[in-house]
Amino acid sequence: MKALIERIRCEGRNLGQGILKVDGFINHQLDPALTVEMGREFARRFAQAGVTGITRVITAEVSGIAPALTTGLALGVPVLYARKTRPITMANGVYRAEAPSHTKGGMVELMVSPEYLHPHDRVIIIDDFLASGKTIAALADLVQQCGATLCGIGCVIEKSFEEGRARLAYLNVPIVSLAVIESMEGDQIQVREWEGAVSR
Amino acid sequence: MKALIERIRCEGRNLGQGILKVDGFINHQLDPALTVEMGREFARRFAQAGVTGITRVITAEVSGIAPALTTGLALGVPVLYARKTRPITMANGVYRAEAPSHTKGGMVELMVSPEYLHPHDRVIIIDDFLASGKTIAALADLVQQCGATLCGIGCVIEKSFEEGRARLAYLNVPIVSLAVIESMEGDQIQVREWEGAVSR
Numbered sequence: 001m002k003a004l005i006e007r008i009r010c011e012g013r014n015l016g017q018g019i020l021k022v023d024g025f026i027n028h029q030l031d032p033a034l035t036v037e038m039g040r041e042f043a044r045r046f047a048q049a050g051v052t053g054i055t056r057v058i059t060a061e062v063s064g065i066a067p068a069l070t071t072g073l074a075l076g077v078p079v080l081y082a083r084k085t086r087p088i089t090m091a092n093g094v095y096r097a098e099a100p101s102h103t104k105g106g107m108v109e110l111m112v113s114p115e116y117l118h119p120h121d122r123v124i125i126i127d128d129f130l131a132s133g134k135t136i137a138a139l140a141d142l143v144q145q146c147g148a149t150l151c152g153i154g155c156v157i158e159k160s161f162e163e164g165r166a167r168l169a170y171l172n173v174p175i176v177s178l179a180v181i182e183s184m185e186g187d188q189i190q191v192r193e194w195e196g197a198v199s200r
Numbered sequence: 201m202k203a204l205i206e207r208i209r210c211e212g213r214n215l216g217q218g219i220l221k222v223d224g225f226i227n228h229q230l231d232p233a234l235t236v237e238m239g240r241e242f243a244r245r246f247a248q249a250g251v252t253g254i255t256r257v258i259t260a261e262v263s264g265i266a267p268a269l270t271t272g273l274a275l276g277v278p279v280l281y282a283r284k285t286r287p288i289t290m291a292n293g294v295y296r297a298e299a300p301s302h303t304k305g306g307m308v309e310l311m312v313s314p315e316y317l318h319p320h321d322r323v324i325i326i327d328d329f330l331a332s333g334k335t336i337a338a339l340a341d342l343v344q345q346c347g348a349t350l351c352g353i354g355c356v357i358e359k360s361f362e363e364g365r366a367r368l369a370y371l372n373v374p375i376v377s378l379a380v381i382e383s384m385e386g387d388q389i390q391v392r393e394w395e396g397a398v399s400r
Contacts, residue, residue: 087303089219
């Protein structure tokens, strides 16, 4: 997705240890028009990949919410965001899976209410980053726990050098990314289109 | 906003102690089309209230992100979400303010990077709920700390019986809400339009 790649080239900063700072349009500040375009691009690429009949988008709070919302908008389906802390409105008997915490270190629990994820659902996972793949694996676990069908995975930025794509191969679904970071060395951030489907 | 009020009437549940369960379209699952309509309605009502020249929308993670994103989309401006845990990409020297935690009890710190909030900014605050008003007061504090101008406050659902509106009167800006819960007793949830501006 050219507009996204341009934005990463302009604003992305390598903070070292594999950390890419893109908080001007992903993790802290959002560009609403760019985020809507991300959703449209996910919908387009999933269609190209033959992923159809989606009934629900699932993501994890916090940074997945914006691109998941716009993907749900493009597909015309509800969006579910797994919670990391249980709100007082969430009943017991939720599905739970463990994912790494990007802010606190260690692990954090992802929780989804069975009210909003059903065995007949055909689900795609959307998240901001695909790095180690562990958060997405936890979301896939939640989808599986409720007996729904996982149909695809979409991430805004894939850090290919962390090899999450290979780790998620066992899920046997298309994995779409809108920009691929191949390497980050000093000021040099190598970013390219994902080649798995026709790009705009 | 009629579609929202209908949704609250159909799906809202009184969990007691002033807690309204609306996690089918606000706090856990999102209806993307309804959320886009919320953003348009905020933009329309702020315009009616004479609030113009907005340069930025600010909210707090987690549940404020979706309606803030669609409001930023309607206004064509960036959206900033205050973080509750400091991501590794967030530098030191951030603005901080304390707000009540709705999931953990006690207080939580809201953090905003000075990179994305500037003295020349004209800001509106968007959040999912206006209850005690303390989270919105904390966001207003962040806006003030950076020297920006607070121009308006918008909340999706106002629980008028918690009197947050009166507590925020000192800010002297229009407060727009899309639905007002006047009371909740047993199964009876009294919800109405906010009368401060022309509604659709």
